[in-house]
């Protein structure tokens with residue numbers, strides 16, 4: 001599967017365009033803080049409630065050229081800077097590698113190479129090591145985000161992109177700051193990771209979430225509201241909470257320590273941090 005490595009620029013229009021492109025992967029429309037929930041709806045993915053379930057036996061609901069709709073899917077289809085899962089569908093006809101996903105009102109379509117017996121159940125298998133890496137990167141990105149948000153008075157994220165090599169980059173709207181101050185956050189970030197803050201999800205009414213400062217922190221990270229009008233919040237209890245649609249670890253100390261590998265100025269406003277997990281550089 002091709003890894004999304006879209007360039008994120010400092011220009012808000014460009015950022016938005018990249019996010020549209022990112023979300024086009026899931027065929028979902030752009031989520032903007034302030035949009036009425038009824039205008040944008042996000043399906044509740046199985047993996048959001050069950051991030052540690054890597055295998056699921058399920059029923060094929062429909063299939064057409066090269067794609068299969070499952071009754072329930074354990075896969076994360078990508079979005080919000082987190083790469084789509086990798087994995088396979090195991091059926092009586094053999095093993096089909098999943099190459100892409102499409103989210104529709106009916107559920108998640110799985111693009112595969114080959115055919116499957118429609119009468120049979122399939123075993124959907126998520127590539128565990130890749131999912132775990134994404135959960136680790138995603139959790140650590142919240143810690144990085146939290147420390148920058150707190151250290152620089154509400155600095156907003158303008159883009160994020162995780163990578164399969166154990167690194168991620170994050171863009172912040174931080175005009176006129178000394179990059180050394182950003183670099184100095186590496187130690188407190190690692191202390192926060194080591195502290196073992198629990199990570200949990202909750203759902204808040206969209207209007208309530210909109211009213212809490214910092215909860216809908218960026219266009220790039222805020223998922224659309226659910227069908228019931230709530231928005232999913234990821235809370236690192238004692239450290240941070242913000243709207244997010246991805247998968248995460250259960251505790252920050254399940255992640256490795258990080259290094260801030262690079263800080264780049266992207267225009268007058270944007271600072272881009274490249275962050276790597278220990279051992280990934």
Ligand SMILES: [Zn+2]
Nearest residue numbers: 138234244246
């Ligand atoms: Zn997240």
